[in-house]
Amino acid sequence: MHKKIEDIKKNEGSPKVIKNLFNKKEINKFLDLYNLLPTTVHNKKQNVIKKRWLIDYGKELEELFYEKVKNEIGDFKYDNLKTDEGEIIYGLFQESYNPIGLHIDGGFNLDDLIYKQTLIPLTPVGSTVIFKNRFYGESTNFTIDSDELSVRKLNYGQNKRSNKHIGMFGDKPFSSDDHKKYLGHEKLDNLLGLEIDLVYEWELGSMLIFDRTNLHCSSSKIDGKKIGLTTFTKK
Numbered sequence: 001m002h003k004k005i006e007d008i009k010k011n012e013g014s015p016k017v018i019k020n021l022f023n024k025k026e027i028n029k030f031l032d033l034y035n036l037l038p039t040t041v042h043n044k045k046q047n048v049i050k051k052r053w054l055i056d057y058g059k060e061l062e063e064l065f066y067e068k069v070k071n072e073i074g075d076f077k078y079d080n081l082k083t084d085e086g087e088i089i090y091g092l093f094q095e096s097y098n099p100i101g102l103h104i105d106g107g108f109n110l111d112d113l114i115y116k117q118t119l120i121p122l123t124p125v126g127s128t129v130i131f132k133n134r135f136y137g138e139s140t141n142f143t144i145d146s147d148e149l150s151v152r153k154l155n156y157g158q159n160k161r162s163n164k165h166i167g168m169f170g171d172k173p174f175s176s177d178d179h180k181k182y183l184g185h186e187k188l189d190n191l192l193g194l195e196i197d198l199v200y201e202w203e204l205g206s207m208l209i210f211d212r213t214n215l216h217c218s219s220s221k222i223d224g225k226k227i228g229l230t231t232f233t234k235k
């Protein structure tokens with residue numbers, strides 16, 4: 001578990017959507033940057049492409065991005081892992097063809113004072129579900145799938161797999177209405193005790209900000225593929 005839980009809690013708040021933060025031209029700049037960057041991971045099984053925003057790319061755009069984010073959340077440090085050379089990464093682009101399952105992005109260093117994370121949609125269709133429920137450990141995928149749970153060998157930056165969320169938030173079954181509406185790709189039993197805080201409907205130009213302790217996942221809404229830019233921060 002995180003060591004600075006009390007300080008982490010002091011910075012917590014409700015998820016927040018900022019509309020009209022980026023104009024069309026700026027969104028296109030993010031997309032150009034995405035196309036330019038080298039691929040970090042192409043997982044054909046999960047059908048997902050991940051690219052890291054490396055510091056040698058999109059310097060001008062980073063200045064704009066940093067100012068916009070800082071304006072919303074105050075001082076922060078990037079916490080998107082490091083390259084092999086030890087350089088920081090500004091963010092992670094993800095192109096996905098399937099919804100992403102329930103997880104937490106608590107990071108990989110339990111000494112850190114983890115803070116907020118941001119999501120900027122770069123394609124118009126999609127939505128992200130933020131739960132009221134929180135977890136104070138490392139980045140973890142929450143699953144009850146036994147094959148997933150048996151995965152032990154993890155590469156640098158890969159999330160742990162765990163089912164310890166089951167029972168942690170009580171035994172109230174998840175709303176079957178919400179399940180049908182947003183989360184058909186998740187097993188109902190994997191959502192035990194969870195309650196939705198916010199469903200963020202992707203809208204170009206907007207940005208979602210939420211705490212790194214919030215459990216979250218994609219909704220089942222996807223139109224072919226979606227591309228988003230995420231940044232994790234710490235204090």
Ligand SMILES: [Fe+2]
Pocket residue numbers: 103104105216
């Ligand atoms: Fe996430």
